[in-house]
Amino acid sequence: MLGFLIQRLLQAVVVMMVISALVFIGVFAVGNPIDVLISPDVTQQIRLDTIAAYGFDKPLWEQYLAFLERLVHGNFGRSFVFNMPVLQLILSRLPATLELTIAAVAGATLIGIPLGMYAGYRPDSPITKAIMGITILGFSVPTFWIGLVLIMTFAVWLGWLPAGGRGDTVMVLGIEWSFLTLNGLSHLFLPALNLSLFKLAMMIRLARAGTREVMLTDTIKFARASGQSDGTILRRHVLRQISIPIVTVFGLEFGSTLAFAVVTETIFSWPGLGKLIIDSIQSLDRPVMVAYLMLIAFLFIIINFLVDIAYAALDPRLRARRS
Amino acid sequence: MTARLLEVRHLATHFFTRAGVVKAVDDVSFDLEVGEVIGLVGESGSGKSMTGYSLLGLIDPPGRIVQGSIKLKGQELVGLPQEALRKLRGRRIAMVFQDPMTTLNPVLTIADQIHLAINAHERVSTATARQRAVDVLTRVGLPDADRRLDAYPHEFSGGMRQRVAIAIALLHRPDVIIADEPTTALDVSIQAQILAEMKSLVRDLGMALIWISHDLAVVSAMASRILVMYGGRIVESGPTASVLRDPRHHYTRGLLNSLPSRAAPGQPLTQISGLPPSLGALPPGCAFHPRCPRADAICLTAPETTGHERRDWRCHHPLTAVSA
Ligand SMILES: Nc1ncnc2c1ncn2[C@@H]1O[C@H](COP(=O)(O)OP(=O)(O)OP(=O)(O)O)[C@@H](O)[C@H]1O
Ligand code: SF4
Ligand SMILES: [Mg+2]
Numbered sequence: 272m273l274g275f276l277i278q279r280l281l282q283a284v285v286v287m288m289v290i291s292a293l294v295f296i297g298v299f300a301v302g303n304p305i306d307v308l309i310s311p312d313v314t315q316q317i318r319l320d321t322i323a324a325y326g327f328d329k330p331l332w333e334q335y336l337a338f339l340e341r342l343v344h345g346n347f348g349r350s351f352v353f354n355m356p357v358l359q360l361i362l363s364r365l366p367a368t369l370e371l372t373i374a375a376v377a378g379a380t381l382i383g384i385p386l387g388m389y390a391g392y393r394p395d396s397p398i399t400k401a402i403m404g405i406t407i408l409g410f411s412v413p414t415f416w417i418g419l420v421l422i423m424t425f426a427v428w429l430g431w432l433p434a435g436g437r438g439d440t441v442m443v444l445g446i447e448w449s450f451l452t453l454n455g456l457s458h459l460f461l462p463a464l465n466l467s468l469f470k471l472a473m474m475i476r477l478a479r480a481g482t483r484e485v486m487l488t489d490t491i492k493f494a495r496a497s498g499q500s501d502g503t504i505l506r507r508h509v510l511r512q513i514s515i516p517i518v519t520v521f522g523l524e525f526g527s528t529l530a531f532a533v534v535t536e537t538i539f540s541w542p543g544l545g546k547l548i549i550d551s552i553q554s555l556d557r558p559v560m561v562a563y564l565m566l567i568a569f570l571f572i573i574i575n576f577l578v579d580i581a582y583a584a585l586d587p588r589l590r591a592r593r594s
Numbered sequence: 595m596t597a598r599l600l601e602v603r604h605l606a607t608h609f610f611t612r613a614g615v616v617k618a619v620d621d622v623s624f625d626l627e628v629g630e631v632i633g634l635v636g637e638s639g640s641g642k643s644m645t646g647y648s649l650l651g652l653i654d655p656p657g658r659i660v661q662g663s664i665k666l667k668g669q670e671l672v673g674l675p676q677e678a679l680r681k682l683r684g685r686r687i688a689m690v691f692q693d694p695m696t697t698l699n700p701v702l703t704i705a706d707q708i709h710l711a712i713n714a715h716e717r718v719s720t721a722t723a724r725q726r727a728v729d730v731l732t733r734v735g736l737p738d739a740d741r742r743l744d745a746y747p748h749e750f751s752g753g754m755r756q757r758v759a760i761a762i763a764l765l766h767r768p769d770v771i772i773a774d775e776p777t778t779a780l781d782v783s784i785q786a787q788i789l790a791e792m793k794s795l796v797r798d799l800g801m802a803l804i805w806i807s808h809d810l811a812v813v814s815a816m817a818s819r820i821l822v823m824y825g826g827r828i829v830e831s832g833p834t835a836s837v838l839r840d841p842r843h844h845y846t847r848g849l850l851n852s853l854p855s856r857a858a859p860g861q862p863l864t865q866i867s868g869l870p871p872s873l874g875a876l877p878p879g880c881a882f883h884p885r886c887p888r889a890d891a892i893c894l895t896a897p898e899t900t901g902h903e904r905r906d907w908r909c910h911h912p913l914t915a916v917s918a
Binding site: 488489493494495496497498499500503507508511512585586587588591 | 696699711
């Protein structure tokens with residue numbers, strides 16, 4: 272196990288190095304931020320001074336090394352636009368996106384698995400037809416459109432839920448959270464629902480396919496032959512066996528939602544990371560883009576690691592192979 | 595006399611597929627007495643497993659039992675509600691499958707799997723379940739049962755896994771165990787061990803056993819009576835010695851001729867020519883006629899079962915008995 276941990280840690284360092292280089296070069300290619308930083312009517316001298324101050328006149332590799340050096344000291348630089356440390360800026364936006372992502376992905380998983388298992392267990396029932404209808408909707412209707420429909424219906428016509436913003440928040444561990452207040456929850460509900468529909472459809476499909484496959488195996492036939500009820504079989508035999516692909520997709524969805532909840536955050540004016548990154552791309556706020564992309568890469572590494580641990584917990588054969 | 599343990603009459607299980615009706619089990623009748631071992635023998639696809647599943651009420655759509663009766667100690671099982679059938683499975687009738695590599699759940703420990711099988715019929719504590727698991731695993735010849743209880747199936751050899759499966763089948767001391775080729779997937783030496791153990795287990799526990807196999811040699815070593823199945827039907831049945839000595843159906847003789855122990859030394863084995871029929875498109879009349887050396891026009895009509903209750907066959911031109 273220790274060997275496994277060390278190996279993963281080394282891998283993570285290498286991956287982060289590669290990502291930092293790619294990101295730095297990529298962002299460099301997007302455009303020169305100098306025109307954003309200063310107004311067009313300043314003197315040529317000020318312009319050159321500013322370029323020198325930011326080091327934009329140096330060759331790319333020198334800028335990269337300088338960046339790495341600052342990175343080692345935990346300094347991601349300052350945002351050009353917000354004029355505050357980038358790390359602080361990103362961390363102030365992360366909780367909003369984090370709680371939205373958790374609500375959406377966990378909700379989709381907890382609801383999608385039972386529905387999908389039912390659909391796999393009773394492929395011909397009318398309820399299954401209805402469930403599969405939901406998945407077609409979730410897959411084919413674009414997120415922004417569903418978001419607008421949700422706002423129209425629940426916020427404008429019915430007036431039950433707010434149309435945007437985070438609502439009241441509470442400080443816990445020095446971080447603002449919406450889900451801990453009733454008002455915050457009511458703000459969280461619609462964007463989370465909007466984000467989760469596609470994931471719900473995917474979880475249903477996954478659970479259904481897995482259940483159908485596992486139900487046909489000799490393992491299940493043998494469990495039935497020993498008199499175990501269908502409920503026991505689904506809960507104790509099938510769920511465990513279909514969980515590996517579900518955990519995989521859960522991890523991937525979690526990471527990508529964290530990184531790219533942009534559409535939903537924009538529609539619901541949710542002050543999260545997605546909005547920040549779109550703004551920073553528009554204003555060529557290089558340090559924010561770089562730090563953001565590196566943070567996302569880092570989160571993916573962590574998620575992959577947790578998914579691997581979950582695999583080992585779920586499947587004894589993998590555990591055996593690894594040790 | 596009390597009711598027979600098991601009385602199967604005119605059982606028919608058909609699958610209604612898009613390509614047509616598959617008559618997997620057709621007009622099957624047999625009896626099983628308390629403590630008796632019978633063998634069900636036939637080529638692959640002849641409907642042996644489906645006969646076993648029918649007894650357990652484990653036929654899934656598009657299949658169903660279309661007619662016939664299965665009486666367990668006088669109680670009719672055909673048409674029982676699902677929950678009543680579930681309560682019978684594992685408790686009164688149990689089944690062991692062919693491939694031990696696939697029957698146990700790979701992600702649950704042996705202890706958990708046995709606990710689940712016990713819980714299907716009675717609520718017991720984890721400690722009690724463990725004790726029962728150790729007892730039954732020891733009974734089927736698994737060494738250090740209590741130490742290996744928390745192992746997973748992949749840590750066991752095929753023979754060990756099959757012993758665990760047999761132990762699960764024995765848990766509730768069922769009246770009948772259906773063993774569906776439980777040794778076919780195992781090494782020959784393990785096969786022989788498990789055969790011998792099963793035989794003494796059913797004798798000691800007084801259980802009846804239906805031993806399914808495509809291997810007539812295995813069946814004749816186990817069973818006191820033999821049912822020969824072909825194309826979803828029982829084409830011949832009788833006491834083992836009598837069937838081996840005096841086969842009346844041409845298919846049974848074909849099976850006997852292909853046994854290595856029967857061939858004269860140095861002679862090639864005689865296989866039955868042709869292929870077993872598909873149960874979805876059985877030849878009319880005697881399903882064996884395309885492969886039968888004695889077939890004639892009358893074989894295009896279905897032969898009735900003839901003989902007497904404990905020794906019968908379905909053939910228009912039965913072989914004559916060598917010894918009477
Ligand atoms: N779901 C199904 N749909 C259609 N036909 C089926 C279905 N399940 C089983 N059958 C048919 O039932 C027939 C009998 O199969 P069965 O498993 O009883 O044969 P078997 O004698 O046990 O053969 P083997 O020695 O290979 O195990 C098969 O040939 C197949 O055509
Ligand atoms: S009925 Fe005819 S075809 Fe069938 S086994 Fe007898 S002789 Fe052969
Ligand atoms: Mg079979």
